Amino acid sequence: xxxxxxxxxxxxxxxxxxxxxxxxxxxxxxxxxxxxxxxxxxxxxxxxxxxxxxxxxxxxxxxxxxxxxxxxxxxxxxxxxxxxxxxxxxxxxxx
Numbered sequence: 001x002x003x004x005x006x007x008x009x010x011x012x013x014x015x016x017x018x019x020x021x022x023x024x025x026x027x028x029x030x031x032x033x034x035x036x037x038x039x040x041x042x043x044x045x046x047x048x049x050x051x052x053x054x055x056x057x058x059x060x061x062x063x064x065x066x067x068x069x070x071x072x073x074x075x076x077x078x079x080x081x082x083x084x085x086x087x088x089x090x091x092x093x094x095x
Contacts, residue, residue: 031058039082047077 031052039045047065049058051073060077061067068076 028052029054031055033058033060033077033083035082036076042080043082044078044080045082047079047083049075049077051075 028050029052031049033047033049036046036048046068047060049060051057057075060079060083063079063083064081065077065079065083068078070076
């Protein structure tokens with residue numbers, strides 16, 4: 001009985017952590033992108049994307065972005081609009 005309850009508690013906490021903290025992105029299983037620098041004058045944005053072990057390189061071509069140079073595992077993308085908003089250091093992320 002104790003083992004079943006412990007296993008259920010571990011599964012529930014793992015699901016909660018994955019849902020809340022984007023754990024799969026952080027451990028590198030899913031590809032992820034982040035803004036590089038401030039938005040450009042025309043309102044566009046440069047993104048730095050890293051591949052994930054499960055998903056590979058993120059493809060932003062569906063968002064009208066243009067693939068740029070690839071340095072090592074990092075691919076840079078130029079997007080005509082902001083896809084990722086900036087956040088101050090004291091602001092918490094939204095879901």
